[in-house]
Amino acid sequence: MDIAERYIRLAHAIDAHAPGFIDGYGGPEAWADRTVRDPRALQAEAQDLQARVQDVPEAGRRHWLEVQARAMHTMTRLLGGERMPYSDEVRGLYDIEARRGDVQTLEANLRALEDALPGHGSLAERKAALRDRVTVRSDDLLRVAEPILAELRSRTQNRFGLPEGEGFSIGLVSGQPWSGYNWPLGNLQSRIDINTDLPVTLTALPDLMAHEGYPGHHTEHSTKEAALVRGQGWQEHHLQLLNAPECVVSEGLAMNALDAVMAPDEVRAWLTGDLATVAGLDPDDVTAMLRVSEVQAGMKGVSGAAAMLLHEDGAPEAEVVAFLQRYNVVDETHARKHLEFITQPNLRAYIFTYAVGSDLVRGFLARHGQAAFGRLLCEPLTPGQLLRESVAPEQPAVAGDLTTPQP
Structure with a gap:
């Protein structure tokens, strides 16, 4: 055989x-x-x-x-x-080390949020109020996503190329523990689902579309199918596994996808200009939310730290929910949505693929140049290979095949 x-x-x-x-x-x-x-x-x-x-x-x-x-x-x-210990489970499934996160860093970011968030009240109340002002209504999500996907596809085609015949459908779902999901269907096709259980902000939408679509998961799956299955005859790449090291590279690639085709200044101008107009939102609110997102970029290891607290240390769920509320700066409903993700059997160890994968890919690109993103799209590399071919990234990051709920 x-x-x-x-x-x-x-x-x-x-x-x-x-x-x-x-x-x-x-x-x-x-x-x-x-x-x-x-x-x-x-x-x-x-x-x-x-x-x-x-x-x-x-x-x-x-x-x-x-x-x-x-x-x-x-x-x-x-x-x-x-x-087996939870950290051994993470290592055995993903060939990476679980991370606890640094509480002192999280506390410092909370203090920085005090300056970044406008308004009065608690941090969670001020963040929720701002988030509500930049949330895209469910009825408008696909309409607003359309020009984002068109621009991202054009840039991906020009920079890395796309297999002829690739494509995906996109739809809205509810009742899921994630924000977004890319389902590989084979034959260069996939399906993207956006979960509407929790608000989807305009500021998160370009990253979500890049992560799941161009040049993220969909682009990777279709490009590898074309290059490895059709080109090399390596039929194992007909298959994508959720609990395996390939996810570390895939999530790392997807979390760096938007940066691969668009500079941060371009994204900011796009969000506060054309996209704010399309979504019918106040550009000043979008600018304020971008400042909050920049601060919270240093806090996105919270879910992993919560997973270690729950699964490694055996802390009660109430303590974990309180941890998520404090450091994600959310109410209990949002915190329990994060808890749902890290307690789902097939996702409980998955959470670390985002932070570790993101760092590995950014370290790889720092050493080989941004054009090396194209190599990740078509070559079956492992987490260990990325580590050996990387330099240490300047700033750790995390973000959503699937995305965690947005804090």
Whole structure:
């Protein structure tokens, strides 16, 4: 049996026990066998896959399959009932280290928010009032997103190229723990969902569209399908896994997607100019929210720190909700939406892919230049490879395949 077929069949067998482990699949239907098998048998299959991967002749392909197979082995151990420390779970699934975050830094950012937020009242009240003034109504979201996507697609096409025939649909959903999600469908297509449970601000919309669409997740999935499946015959890239190291690179790429095609000054001018007009919002409010976003960029490790508090330290949910309320500067409803994300079984360890992935990609681009973003779109690199080929980024960052709820 071909290595790609073994890999894909095992992934579907794991998904039968843990629905959602497979994020997208566009390969042969015969390989998508979800017959339920004993987790111990799957663990043996994962060990066998790890051994057989060593026979793959192409070094880049072999290394990528090695780290993916290791994550699959971790999944089978968890399915078999093995208990492991949360930090070991993160490391085993994503080949990265979980981060606790620095409370002193978070406190310093809270003090900076006092100056950035206009109005009177508590920080959470002032932020909520400003957020409400720059929120795009659900009925207007797709209309406002249309010119954003058109501009991002044009810039992505000009800078990196796009496979002929790629495309996606976009729609609104509710009842989900994330802000946005890209569902790879195969055949160069995907679907983007925007969750309307919580407000979507104009200031977050370009990043969300870049993250999920151009030149983020959709661009990466379709470009890799064209280059690796159709170009190289590496059919394992028909498949996208949610709990595997590939997500670290994918989220890191998506979190840096807007910067790859548009300078920050351009984004600011766009938001306070044409986009504010399209959305019918006051440019002064948009400017104020941009200042708040800049301060909160240093606080986006909050969800990861909360996950460590909950899963590693065993803190009660009430304490974790209070932590999220304080450092995300949100009310209890918003805090519980974040808690929903970090308690969902397939997402509880995923939260670290954003912060770590973002830093790895920015370090990689700092060393190789912004044009190297195109390499990430078409080459199967691993977190370890990015680390070895990176320089330390100047400023850590986090952001939303899927985005966490906006604080």
